[in-house]
Amino acid sequence: MAGRRIGKQTVKLQNPVNAVSAAAIVGPKEGKGPLGRYFDMIIDDELWGETSWEKAESKLTKETFSKIVTKARKSNNEINCIIAGDLLNQCIASSFGLREAGVSFLGIYGACSTMAQSIGIGAMMVDGGFADNVVCITSSHFCSAEKQFRFPLELGSQRPPTAQWTVTGAGGVLLSNQGTGPCITYVTTGKIVDMGIKDANNMGAAMAPAAADTIITHFRDTGLAPESYDLIVTGDLGIVGKSICDDLIKRQGYYISDRYNDCGVMIYDRERQDAHAGGSGCGCSASVLGGFLYGEMTKGSLNNILFVATGALLSPTSTQQGESIPCIAHAVSIGKTFG
Amino acid sequence: MQNILTKDEYRKYVEKVSPKSKLLRNTIRAFVVGGFICIIGQMFNNLLKARGYGPDIVSTITPIIMVFLGAFFTGLNIYDELGRFAGAGSIVPITGFANSIVSPAMEYKSEGYVLGVGAKMFVIAGPVLVYGISVSVLAGIIYYIIK
Numbered sequence: 001m002a003g004r005r006i007g008k009q010t011v012k013l014q015n016p017v018n019a020v021s022a023a024a025i026v027g028p029k030e031g032k033g034p035l036g037r038y039f040d041m042i043i044d045d046e047l048w049g050e051t052s053w054e055k056a057e058s059k060l061t062k063e064t065f066s067k068i069v070t071k072a073r074k075s076n077n078e079i080n081c082i083i084a085g086d087l088l089n090q091c092i093a094s095s096f097g098l099r100e101a102g103v104s105f106l107g108i109y110g111a112c113s114t115m116a117q118s119i120g121i122g123a124m125m126v127d128g129g130f131a132d133n134v135v136c137i138t139s140s141h142f143c144s145a146e147k148q149f150r151f152p153l154e155l156g157s158q159r160p161p162t163a164q165w166t167v168t169g170a171g172g173v174l175l176s177n178q179g180t181g182p183c184i185t186y187v188t189t190g191k192i193v194d195m196g197i198k199d200a201n202n203m204g205a206a207m208a209p210a211a212a213d214t215i216i217t218h219f220r221d222t223g224l225a226p227e228s229y230d231l232i233v234t235g236d237l238g239i240v241g242k243s244i245c246d247d248l249i250k251r252q253g254y255y256i257s258d259r260y261n262d263c264g265v266m267i268y269d270r271e272r273q274d275a276h277a278g279g280s281g282c283g284c285s286a287s288v289l290g291g292f293l294y295g296e297m298t299k300g301s302l303n304n305i306l307f308v309a310t311g312a313l314l315s316p317t318s319t320q321q322g323e324s325i326p327c328i329a330h331a332v333s334i335g336k337t338f339g
Numbered sequence: 340m341q342n343i344l345t346k347d348e349y350r351k352y353v354e355k356v357s358p359k360s361k362l363l364r365n366t367i368r369a370f371v372v373g374g375f376i377c378i379i380g381q382m383f384n385n386l387l388k389a390r391g392y393g394p395d396i397v398s399t400i401t402p403i404i405m406v407f408l409g410a411f412f413t414g415l416n417i418y419d420e421l422g423r424f425a426g427a428g429s430i431v432p433i434t435g436f437a438n439s440i441v442s443p444a445m446e447y448k449s450e451g452y453v454l455g456v457g458a459k460m461f462v463i464a465g466p467v468l469v470y471g472i473s474v475s476v477l478a479g480i481i482y483y484i485i486k
Contacts, residue, residue, distance in 0.1 A: 153440060
């Protein structure tokens with residue numbers, strides 16, 4: 001077995017991989033949420049001076065990237081690779097937003113799990129000596145996602161209480177083999193889990209088994225207990241998916257309730273902000289990580305976290321053809337110190 | 340606690356733990372708002388009749404006014420808020436039909452007037468038109484035969 005592999009799905013990094021800087025830019029609704037003050041920037045309107053939602057989302061990616069690089073006091077020339085993805089068809093928010101960066105680019109798609117997927121790949125690249133500095137970044141935009149996956153914005157329709165609200169925002173981190181910052185220690189790559197849920201308005205329930213599977217596999221592979229972490233945080237399960245995930249893990253004999261939260265639950269005040277079951281989208285876990293979680297880790301209020309971004313691998317076509325929703329979750333351990 | 344193993348078990352479990360829509364509240368809202376829209380329509384209907392227009396003209400002008408209002412308030416970003424509150428109450432009346440055509444037209448304007456507005460305008464109302472027209476043709480044929 002390859003030297004760094006432990007257990008079925010996990011890689012234990014051997015060299016320090018530091019998240020030396022992070023940034024997040026979010027939309028107005030996210031800015032008014034409970035985590036508003038942790039974000040680097042809050043845009044005033046969702047078009048942000050552009051002529052389409054897609055261009056606005058690209059701009060989110062572009063500006064977040066430049067903030068990440070600037071905060072680490074680096075220039076684009078020092079970045080070896082950008083690993084980025086989003087929800088739009090052919091990942092145009094990432095590729096169009098980063099086309100002027102002049103840096104090697106790897107576009108990836110893992111639906112809303114993309115943030116953890118890009119950190120996982122980036123961390124392995126840095127650990128393996130294939131790169132010194134890698135930027136991992138993802139975005140989503142409420143309006144462009146609604147347009148692609150649901151209905152036009154101005155259509156007067158009602159959502160069921162299990163529906164989630166796509167976060168307008170981008171977030172990311174710069175991983176480096178030098179400098180200081182929280183370290184990436186383990187990468188548990190998820191497998192596709194499909195428990196037969198077909199309701200695209202109940203994505204939390206569809207993704208919860210994938211999240212539970214990855215979290216349990218992470219504990220089994222590494223031998224770590226939930227107590228090793230101050231916080232275990234899933235990407236965008238929302239309030240319904242979060243309680244299902246918590247319950248599924250409990251049924252497997254692990255207790256995480258006292259240290260478990262979900263970015264989709266954290267980012268909105270669900271009662272006040274009409275967000276139904278909570279936030280979703282690549283930008284949900286990305287902005288909460290790049291804004292709130294990274295900030296808390298550098299401050300020292302959080303030491304070790306397990307960041308588990310969750311993705312529903314559906315498309316509008318697969319939903320219309322009556323397919324169930326295959327889901328995935330990737331976990332990365334982010335710790336104050338390496339080892 | 341039992342482990343959930345099969346898809347069937349999981350589906351039943353999810354149904355049990357997922358919150359349901361508030362049926363009574365939504366029905367009352369739909370009734371009030373839908374009724375209110377119909378009252379506005381009736382108001383125009385009576386107004387036109389009082390001005391001495393014949394029944395044929397009145398039943399043509401009234402829907403035209405209501406469709407205009409639906410489109411107008413969609414353009415003002417108000418109809419979607421109404422729809423979020425009222426659900427079927429604002430979807431079922433003819434104003435909702437206008438909303439379902441104007442909203443994609445607005446949304447896809449960024450793809451141009453031909454492939455955007457023109458091609459996507461009926462993306463929601465299309466099925467209503469296809470099956471509405473088909474059924475009325477069918478009804479017309481049946482009426483013609485049994486008349």
